[in-house]
Each structure stands twice: as C-alpha cells, then as structure tokens.
Amino acid sequence: MKHTLAVLVENKPGVLTHISGLISRRAFNIESIAAGYTEEDDMTRITIVVDADDQYELEQVVNQLSKLIDVIKIIDLTGQDRVHRELAMIKVVATPDIRADVINIVEIFRAHIVDVNKETMIIELTGEEMKIDAMCDLLKDYGIKEIVRTGRIAICRGPKSAKEVS
Amino acid sequence: MKMTGAQAIIECLKQENVEVIFGYPGGSVLTLYDALQTAKYPHVLPRHEQGAVHAADGYARSTGKVGVCIATSGPGATNLITGIATAYMDSIPLVAITGQVAVSLIGRDSFQEADIRGITTPVTKHNYLIKDVNDLPKAFKEAFYIARTGRPGPVLIDIAKDIFAAEIDFEYPEEVKMRGYKPVAAGDITAVEEVYQELTAAKKPLFFVGGGINLSDTSEFIREIVSYTGIPVVSSLMGLGCISEDDPRYFGMIGMHGTYGGNMATTETDLLIGLGVRFDDRVTGLLKEFAPKAKIVHFDIDPAEVNKNVRANIRVIGNLQWSLDSFKEKIMNRSSADWHEQVNPWYETILAWKKDKPLFYKRNSEKILPQAVLESISNITAGEAIIVTDVGQHQMWTAQFFNFKHPRSFLTSGGLGTMGYGVPAALGAQVGNPDKPVVCICGDGGFMMNCQELIAIADLNLPVKIIILNNQYMGMVAQWQRSFYKKNYAHSSLKTKADFVKISEAMGVPAFRIEKTEKMDEELERALKTEGPVLVEIRIPEDEDVLPMVPAGARLDQMIMGGSSE
Numbered sequence: 129m130k131h132t133l134a135v136l137v138e139n140k141p142g143v144l145t146h147i148s149g150l151i152s153r154r155a156f157n158i159e160s161i162a163a164g165y166t167e168e169d170d171m172t173r174i175t176i177v178v179d180a181d182d183q184y185e186l187e188q189v190v191n192q193l194s195k196l197i198d199v200i201k202i203i204d205l206t207g208q209d210r211v212h213r214e215l216a217m218i219k220v221v222a223t224p225d226i227r228a229d230v231i232n233i234v235e236i237f238r239a240h241i242v243d244v245n246k247e248t249m250i251i252e253l254t255g256e257e258m259k260i261d262a263m264c265d266l267l268k269d270y271g272i273k274e275i276v277r278t279g280r281i282a283i284c285r286g287p288k289s290a291k292e293v294s
Numbered sequence: 295m296k297m298t299g300a301q302a303i304i305e306c307l308k309q310e311n312v313e314v315i316f317g318y319p320g321g322s323v324l325t326l327y328d329a330l331q332t333a334k335y336p337h338v339l340p341r342h343e344q345g346a347v348h349a350a351d352g353y354a355r356s357t358g359k360v361g362v363c364i365a366t367s368g369p370g371a372t373n374l375i376t377g378i379a380t381a382y383m384d385s386i387p388l389v390a391i392t393g394q395v396a397v398s399l400i401g402r403d404s405f406q407e408a409d410i411r412g413i414t415t416p417v418t419k420h421n422y423l424i425k426d427v428n429d430l431p432k433a434f435k436e437a438f439y440i441a442r443t444g445r446p447g448p449v450l451i452d453i454a455k456d457i458f459a460a461e462i463d464f465e466y467p468e469e470v471k472m473r474g475y476k477p478v479a480a481g482d483i484t485a486v487e488e489v490y491q492e493l494t495a496a497k498k499p500l501f502f503v504g505g506g507i508n509l510s511d512t513s514e515f516i517r518e519i520v521s522y523t524g525i526p527v528v529s530s531l532m533g534l535g536c537i538s539e540d541d542p543r544y545f546g547m548i549g550m551h552g553t554y555g556g557n558m559a560t561t562e563t564d565l566l567i568g569l570g571v572r573f574d575d576r577v578t579g580l581l582k583e584f585a586p587k588a589k590i591v592h593f594d595i596d597p598a599e600v601n602k603n604v605r606a607n608i609r610v611i612g613n614l615q616w617s618l619d620s621f622k623e624k625i626m627n628r629s630s631a632d633w634h635e636q637v638n639p640w641y642e643t644i645l646a647w648k649k650d651k652p653l654f655y656k657r658n659s660e661k662i663l664p665q666a667v668l669e670s671i672s673n674i675t676a677g678e679a680i681i682v683t684d685v686g687q688h689q690m691w692t693a694q695f696f697n698f699k700h701p702r703s704f705l706t707s708g709g710l711g712t713m714g715y716g717v718p719a720a721l722g723a724q725v726g727n728p729d730k731p732v733v734c735i736c737g738d739g740g741f742m743m744n745c746q747e748l749i750a751i752a753d754l755n756l757p758v759k760i761i762i763l764n765n766q767y768m769g770m771v772a773q774w775q776r777s778f779y780k781k782n783y784a785h786s787s788l789k790t791k792a793d794f795v796k797i798s799e800a801m802g803v804p805a806f807r808i809e810k811t812e813k814m815d816e817e818l819e820r821a822l823k824t825e826g827p828v829l830v831e832i833r834i835p836e837d838e839d840v841l842p843m844v845p846a847g848a849r850l851d852q853m854i855m856g857g858s859s860e
Contacts (some may be wrong), residue, residue, distance in 0.1 A: 138474060150416070195598055
C-alpha cells in the first residue's frame with residue numbers, strides 16, 4: 129500500500145542525501161520524493177510516497193528516517209483528510225494539422241499551454257497522479273517528446289499545520 | 295576568548311573530558327597537531343589510521359567513555375571507514391575528527407581530497423563538515439552528545455584545513471538544542487506493566503540479554519532480576535559478561551554457535567524477553583522459525599529495532615536504566631519464592647538439555663586444542679581481565695569457553711565481524727585501563743591485518759598479552775569450505791614461511807611459542823604474569839571446527855553437534 133509521508137527536516141546541506149541514502153540502503157520502495165522550502169526559513173519539507181508491503185515495513189521506514197538527526201518530524205498523511213497534487217510538464221508533438229486536437233485535450237483537462245513552436249508545445253498540468261497519467265495516455269497518440277513530473281506533494285485539510293498534527 | 299580553530303578544538307576536547315586521543319597526523323591536520331603538541335594533549339600514535347579508530351573503539355567499549363581519533367584528509371580519512379563501520383554496527387560511542395582540504399579546494403579533486411562526509415553517512419550516527427570556524431564549538435558539543443546518548447554510535451567531524459588556523463572568539467555551548475534529536479529516557483510504563491502480567495502467566499519465560507545491557511551499564515539490574523526470580527537467561531555475543539557465567543540460571547550464548555541448552559530454550563520458550571538485543575541473523579537462524587512458541591517482548595532504546603527482524607508482541611522503548619529499574623520494581627511485587635516455584639520446572643528442563651549436550655572438546659588430545667587454551671586463560675585470569683578478540687573461529691571459541699564475569703570485559707567486533715580488530719582494540723583498552731590485564735586472542739589471519747600495532751604497544755610498553763591461535767588457515771572460512779564446499783579450500787590456506795615470533799620480536803614485543811600440551815598451562819601462566827607486552831603463538835590443529843553450529847538458514851534446534859560428549 130502507498131503511503132504519503134511529510135518529512136520535516138533541518139534546512140542544511142546534505143540532508144536530502146542522508147535521506148535518499150538511507151532509503152536505498154534499507155531497500156525501501158520509494159515512488160516519489162519532492163523537497164522544497166517551507167513557511168520557516170530553517171526547515172525543508174520532503175514529501176515521500178512509499179510503497180510498503182505491510183505496517184511493519186512502513187514502521188521501519190518512519191523509524192529509520194526518524195533516527196536521522198536532521199529529521200525533525202514525520203507525519204503519515206495517508207489516513208488524514210488531505211489534498212495532494214503533482215505538477216507535470218509535457219512536451220508533445222503539435223504540428224499545425226493536429227494542434228487543434230491537442231488544444232482540445234488541454235482544455236478538457238484544464239491544463240495550460242506554456243510554450244509553443246511550429247512542431248511542439250509544452251503543456252503544464254497540475255493534479256493528482258491519475259489525472260496526469262490519463263492525460264499523458266491521451267497525448268501519447270500525438271507523440272510525447274518529453275515528460276517531467278515533480279512527484280507528489282500533500283497537505284492536510286483543516287486549520288492545523290503538519291507540525292501541529294500529532 | 296580569541297584563539298585559533300585548532301586551539302578551540304582542544305578546548306572542546308577538554309570540556310568533554312577527553313583523556314586521550316588516538317591519531318595519525320598528515321597534511322590537512324598539521325595545524326591541529328601543532329596545537330596538540332603545544333598543549334601537551336595526551337595522544338597515542340597507532341601505526342595505521344585503522345589502528346587508531348579500532349583503538350578508540352576498544353577504549354570506548356572498555357571504559358564506557360567516548361573514544362576519539364584523528365586522521366588527515368583523503369586516505370587518512372578513508373582508512374578510518376572500517377573502524378567507524380565496526381563501531382556503528384555495535385553502537386560504540388566515537389568521535390572521529392578528520393582534516394579536509396581547504397575550503398577553496400573542496401570539490402576540485404584536490405590532493406588528498408575525499409568526500410568523507412558522503413562516504414561515512416551510512417556508517418555514522420551523524421556527521422559534520424565544518425567550513426566556518428564559528429561552527430566548531432556547536433558541532434563538537436553536539437557530536438559528543440549524539441555519540442554518547444540514546445543508542446550510542448560514531449560521529450564524524452570533517453574540518454577544512456584553513457579552519458584550524460582561522461580565528462574564533464571561543465565559547466563552548468552549555469547545552470545542546472536539536473529539534474530532530476531527543477533521545478528517549480523514560481518510556482511508556484504501561485508496557486512494563488503488560489510485560490509483568492505476561493510474565494506472571496508464562497510457564498517457560500526466558501531472558502535474552504544483548505550488547506545494550508553492556509552499553510547502558512545495567513548488568514546489575516538484570517543480575518538482580520534473575521537472582522530474584524530464577525528466570526533462565528541466555529545471551530547474544532555482544533551480551534557476554536552482562537551475566538556472570540557462574541550464575542546457575544545462565545545458559546550461555548545462543549545462535550549460530552550457541553549452546554545446545556540455550557538454543558533449545560529459545561526454541562521452546564513461551565515468553566522471550568529480549569533486552570538490548572537486535573535479533574541479528576546470526577542469533578535467529580531461520581527468522582520465521584525463531585522462538586516459534588513464544589510471545590516476544592523487546593526492550594530497546596531504539597524504536598527502529600522493534601519489528602526490524604523479529605515481530606514483537608510487546609515493546610518497551612526507553613533507556614534500559616529506566617525500563618529495567620521499573621521492571622525490577624514490578625517484579626518485586628511477588629515473592630522470590632513464588633517466582634522460583636513458577637519457573638523451576640522450566641529451569642530444570644533447560645538444565646537437563648545442558649547436561650545432556652554440554653559444550654565439549656576432546657579433553658585429552660595429544661595436540662593443543664584451542665578450547666583448552668581458552669579454558670586455561672580463563673582459569674588464570676579468573677574473569678578479571680579484559681578479553682579482546684579478533685574475528686573468526688577463535689572468537690567463537692572464546693565466546694563459548696571463556697568464563698566472563700563482568701560487563702565490558704569482552705571486546706569483539708560482533709555486528710560487522712571485522713578481522714584486524716583485535717590488536718588495535720586491545721591497545722586502546724589497555725590505554726583506558728592501565729591497571730587491568732588485557733588479553734588479545736587472535737587467529738593467524740586477523741592478526742596480520744593490523745599487526746603493525748605491535749609497534750605502538752611495544753613503544754608505549756603497554757602490558758597487552760597477545761595469544762595467536764595459529765591453525766594456518768582462515769579458520770572459519772575453511773570450516774565453511776569443509777562443511778559446505780566439499781573441502782575445496784579455495785585460497786583460505788595461510789601456510790607461510792613467516793614466523794610470528796620473529797615478527798613480534800622485530801616489532802619490539804617479546805614472544806615465544808607454546809608447543810607441548812603438558813606445559814601449556816604453565817607457559818600460559820608465565821606469559822600472562824609477565825610484566826609488559828608478550829606475544830604467544832600456539833599451533834592448533836588445522837581442522838578443528840566450532841561446534842555446535844546452526845547452518846545458515848536453519849532453525850536453532852537444527853544444530854550440528856559433532857562428536858559426542860565424554
């Protein structure tokens with residue numbers, strides 16, 4: 129089962145290396161990892177999607193990560209009421225003869241076109257992974273040249289921040 | 295107060311009450327060494343950086359203090375890695391200080407540059423790269439705190455060369471503030487209550503003690519609990535010495551080369567209480583059949599140890615100082631007689647197993663057998679010596695045949711199984727315990743891996759006694775080849791023209807060979823009672839196996855016993 133973990137860490141050089149090193153050393157299955165600054169200058173938030181066979185494996189991931197000195201807190205967002213999103217940018221073939229069809233798909237998915245030239249265009253899409261997968265699937269017929277995805281980020285609904293969730 | 299980075303480091307070491315440093319100078323730490331010399335800071339010079347880190351480890355294990363070692367950048371630092379990994383696997387508190395190339399040269403593949411922070415990340419509890427002199431005091435304060443608290447472990451501080459000369463207005467932080475590191479002291483008392491309830495209902499309870507008892511200095515607690523309740527107890531390799539071998543309720547080490555009584559008790563117990571253990575594969579054998587009839591209780595300071603290998607029914611997370619004390623208090627709620635009455639039939643069962651198949655060897659062999667050597671050393675030192683081993687057959691024979699009486703009296707590389715650990719660790723142990731006898735048991739293979747430290751031992755006139763059990767093979771490798779590879783002794787023979795006695799003498803350590811069985815006790819006694827260092831080489835048969843043995847992937851009760859008891 130997939131779990132989304134919000135990992136709050138010290139904003140210091142080498143922390144991401146520590147985390148990714150630990151994940152590979154302990155042979156955990158990680159689907160995605162996304163890091164970025166937060167509301168606090170000295171804190172980085174890393175969202176990790178882990179595929180754990182059972183609760184024991186998940187517990188190991190959380191406990192081992194917690195042992196890293198620079199990890200401040202880990203919150204399993206899986207059971208929480210949350211919003212999660214991913215951003216994708218897709219470079220797709222869009223020659224004049226098919227451009228209208230591609231634009232049509234972009235509109236249906238409420239995506240944006242952020243660059244266009246004679247041969248291709250870049251589409252920016254935000255949403256849950258399934259939505260991005262679905263769009264990529266449709267665009268495949270026109271010829272996808274490049275896909276870049278951020279990996280999932282997630283946040284809890286309601287007034288509390290992750291720091292405050294116990 | 296204004297001073298240089300190097301002087302600041304010395305101040306930090308003083309503040310942390312570091313009595314001695316094990317180190318080897320080099321380009322990037324010259325400024326630091328200059329200051330160490332000026333300050334006349336106590337320093338031991340092993341002849342290899344690996345020797346320095348193992349010596350710091352031996353010092354730490356035997357004294358309970360944080361061991362400190364220094365190496366230069368690049369190769370100096372990378373030579374520490376085996377020793378750091380050894381300490382990490384056995385949770386030994388170390389602070390390793392390495393020099394790094396100057397800040398402006400980092401990342402340019404400069405002379406003697408290695409990314410030691412990156413390299414040591416998986417084998418340290420934490421590590422630092424210092425590129426600003428003002429970060430030094432905080433890093434040292436944290437490093438020592440992290441190394442010694444919680445589950446102990448090695449911490450590395452890599453310091454760029456120019457930092458040693460940079461000026462700092464020194465002030466040592468009074469306390470440590472880390473959002474991400476708060477070692478648990480006291481845990482959940484209801485878990486202790488739960489264990490107590492289970493224990494009152496158990497018919498075949500068994501304590502299983504490990505290195506955590508040694509590290510947390512809680513041997514007295516478990517001794518009291520065992521004596522009060524009469525509950526039988528077994529040990530891991532790292533737990534040896536926690537319980538005196540004289541304790542009738544103690545049934546020795548369990549696992550791959552565990553005792554028959556201990557392994558059968560583990561197989562039959564209905565409540566296994568692990569104390570400061572990590573259920574390593576050398577202990578469990580076939581994991582899913584480990585302690586198959588038991589509820590498992592796991593006392594540990596590290597939450598990540600619970601359910602890592604063996605699934606625990608009850609966990610008690612916290613410092614053993616807290617948990618065993620609380621547990622002891624609970625146990626005293628019932629009378630000692632009640633406890634004994636509850637567990638005596640079970641104790642008798644294990645005792646019968648032990649009597650049926652004790653550890654054995656051919657006692658009247660014409661050749662000198664390693665087990666006899668170890669029993670003899672055990673008798674002579676009477677449990678009062680610090681015993682250091684290398685890794686291999688001799689290590690297992692020591693674990694089996696030595697009568698340990700005190701915690702921290704057996705130093706061995708358990709988790710990593712590092713050949714070459716013995717001699718330098720014995721050096722460090724003797725530096726930390728000048729008044730205690732230190733005996734290093736080696737094989738002929740591991741001895742050669744760090745034998746250069748004989749020079750350091752000789753030059754400091756440290757009275758370490760080194761016993762080489764020479765079977766002219768990598769004994770444990772050969773044993774596996776004998777048992778599982780149709781006696782195809784692929785490159786495990788160490789038959790050589792080299793002469794260990796001469797090697798030792800050439801390095802300044804007097805040495806002799808024991809060749810006759812009938813004179814063995816007398817000559818061992820002579821060696822162990824000599825002032826100053828001595829090396830003794832003893833030739834043992836090539837094909838003596840460590841038994842019992844649980845083959846890899848088998849259950850603990852599927853031991854190969856070999857032979858029959860006399």
